[in-house]
Amino acid sequence: MKTVHCASYDILRRHGLTTIFGNPGSNELPFLKDFPADFRYILGLHEGAVVGMADGFALASGQPAFVNLHAAAGTGNGMGALTNAWYSHSPLVISAGQQVRSMIGVEAMLANVEAPQLPKPLVKWSAEPACAQDVPRALSQAIHMANLAPKAPVYLSIPYDDWAQPAPAGVEHLAARNVASAGLPSPAQLGELAGRLSRARNPVLVLGPDVDGARANPLAVQLAEKLRMPAWIAPSASRCPFPTRHPCFRGVLPAAIAGISQRLAGHDLILVVGAPVFRYHQFAPGDYLPAGAELVHITCDPGEAARAPMGDALVGDIFLTLEAMVESVRTSARPMPEALPRPAPRADEAGPLHPETVFDVIDELAPDDAIFVKESTSTVTAFWQRVQMREPGSYFFPAAGGLGFGLPAAVGVQLAQPQRRVIGIIGDGSANYGITALWTAAQYRIPAVFIILKNGTYGALRWFAGVLDVPDAPGLDVPGLDFCQLGRGYGVRSVQAADAASLRAELARALAGDEPVLIEVPTLTIEP
Numbered sequence: 008m009k010t011v012h013c014a015s016y017d018i019l020r021r022h023g024l025t026t027i028f029g030n031p032g033s034n035e036l037p038f039l040k041d042f043p044a045d046f047r048y049i050l051g052l053h054e055g056a057v058v059g060m061a062d063g064f065a066l067a068s069g070q071p072a073f074v075n076l077h078a079a080a081g082t083g084n085g086m087g088a089l090t091n092a093w094y095s096h097s098p099l100v101i102s103a104g105q106q107v108r109s110m111i112g113v114e115a116m117l118a119n120v121e122a123p124q125l126p127k128p129l130v131k132w133s134a135e136p137a138c139a140q141d142v143p144r145a146l147s148q149a150i151h152m153a154n155l156a157p158k159a160p161v162y163l164s165i166p167y168d169d170w171a172q173p174a175p176a177g178v179e180h181l182a183a184r185n186v187a188s189a190g191l192p193s194p195a196q197l198g199e200l201a202g203r204l205s206r207a208r209n210p211v212l213v214l215g216p217d218v219d220g221a222r223a224n225p226l227a228v229q230l231a232e233k234l235r236m237p238a239w240i241a242p243s244a245s246r247c248p249f250p251t252r253h254p255c256f257r258g259v260l261p262a263a264i265a266g267i268s269q270r271l272a273g274h275d276l277i278l279v280v281g282a283p284v285f286r287y288h289q290f291a292p293g294d295y296l297p298a299g300a301e302l303v304h305i306t307c308d309p310g311e312a313a314r315a316p317m318g319d320a321l322v323g324d325i326f327l328t329l330e331a332m333v334e335s336v337r338t339s340a341r342p343m344p345e346a347l348p349r350p351a352p353r354a355d356e357a358g359p360l361h362p363e364t365v366f367d368v369i370d371e372l373a374p375d376d377a378i379f380v381k382e383s384t385s386t387v388t389a390f391w392q393r394v395q396m397r398e399p400g401s402y403f404f405p406a407a408g409g410l411g412f413g414l415p416a417a418v419g420v421q422l423a424q425p426q427r428r429v430i431g432i433i434g435d436g437s438a439n440y441g442i443t444a445l446w447t448a449a450q451y452r453i454p455a456v457f458i459i460l461k462n463g464t465y466g467a468l469r470w471f472a473g474v475l476d477v478p479d480a481p482g483l484d485v486p487g488l489d490f491c492q493l494g495r496g497y498g499v500r501s502v503q504a505a506d507a508a509s510l511r512a513e514l515a516r517a518l519a520g521d522e523p524v525l526i527e528v529p530t531l532t533i534e535p
């Protein structure tokens with residue numbers, strides 16, 4: 008007799024979900040029984056790290072990732088990481104063990120009461136199957152819902168007495184299904200957009216994370232070059248959709264209404280691709296658009312299209328729509344934009360390093376196809392100015408700003424991309440939210456390099472305190488942390504680099520090795 012357990016593993020296997028990120032409790036043990044030899048379990052010591060690792064793995068692989076959490080408490084611990092996964096369109100299939108069906112109503116220990124409500128609104132779909140025989144079909148639905156555009160996390164609560172039940176007749180059809188998104192706009196829609204772009208006097212391109220998620224970066228380059236358009240990165244950038252030393256590259260837009268309009272002044276057509284319009288952050292009111300400008304938004308997400316405060320929008324497949332635009336628009340006679348000047352290196356000074364110097368050393372030593380996982384909020388601008396990124400999938404930042412992404416995601420990205428080197432660049436504040444991921448890196452020998460920028464403070468909040476006129480906020484300093492001892496405590500070789508020469512030596516050694524390494528770098532605080 009085929010069980011629900013066997014049928015469910017068949018479905019996971021069919022979709023390549025053979026890596027399980029998890030932290031188990033008694034509710035999950037029956038699911039983990041007879042664990043198949045062709046699956047691997049990646050244990051995280053805290054569910055925030057578990058979801059963060061799975062998020063990095065899914066974003067870097069472009070494929071769904073499977074997560075197994077412990078009932079309500081485990082789901083709750085993972086919610087912070089889920090905010091990032093929701094806004095990064097990360098296809099996570101999150102399962103959670105539930106008490107046995109007959110003990111949910113009495114709210115026995117570890118009963119996940121009203122389980123499908125718990126992760127909302129940070130999931131696209133959540134359910135608890137009405138009976139054991141529906142578990143395989145619900146799991147199949149969860150996988151397809153996560154992976155259909157717009158990709159997103161989903162949640163499935165499964166009572167632990169379901170696994171040993173007999174699977175229903177016909178369950179074999181589920182593993183045979185192929186379900187895929189299409190989504191190319193109509194020829195009329197594409198023709199109208201291509202016409203607007205070709206007629207524009209001074210168009211500008213604004214690119215978001217879903218361009219990188221679709222690996223459409225080369226198409227964005229071709230479109231920018233064909234129309235001689237400057238290319239900005241949409242604000243609150245969580246990925247890098249355009250090579251950062253290309254002549255058309257202009258940097259990351261500020262996350263403020265007024266600031267964006269100022270940067271885009273003079274353009275008559277703003278084409279936004281693969282980003283919400285826009286992910287503002289600090290409230291700086293102003294005109295949504297510069298005078299004389301129109302905005303057209305291409306997105307895979309109907310929610311993004313519907314909630315934007317201005318402009319026209321077209322919902323469709325990012326890659327196919329960009330590909331059609333490249334083919335349809337006329338080559339412009341305008342001159343190609345000039346490349347941005349490179350910032351001068353900072354003079355070496357005694358004492359804590361300037362973050363700019365850290366980034367110059369990283370830029371000097373990182374392989375061309377290195378992947379950067381960034382989570383030091385105050386140094387984002389300096390990083391984009393100084394570290395070159397060339398390939399798709401080169402940069403990941405928490406998409407909702409939910410800290411605790413960096414260290415875990417660096418582990419998940421490195422697991423997904425073993426042929427590329429991953430360098431995590433994490434603030435000494437952020438590092439504490441996902442610190443247990445260091446243990447997973449050590450246990451599974453996942454050779455990410457973790458650079459901790461130690462300025463002893465929540466630098467970004469110090470800047471925000473100025474913006475919001477809160478000069479005396481408590482709780483903004485994080486002195487006295489020793490990440491070398493913390494790293495060693497979790498099993499990771501950890502060193503301090505107090506000057507540029509030792510940073511250069513330690514980073515070179517780490518990149519030449521095949522083990523995880525933590526490098527703590529005392530730095531100055533700079534403004535974002």
Ligand SMILES: Cc1ncc(Cn2c(C)c(CCOP(=O)(O)OP(=O)(O)O)sc2=O)c(N)n1
Binds near residue numbers: 382411434440462466
């Ligand atoms: C889970 C969580 N908690 C708190 C915050 C608030 N927060 C905090 C605490 C920041 C400080 C980050 O400090 P850092 O040391 O990581 O980096 P910088 O010093 O470069 O800003 S930035 C920010 O938005 C957050 N975004 N997410």
Ligand SMILES: [Ca+2]
Binds near residue numbers: 434460461463464465
């Ligand atoms: Ca800091």
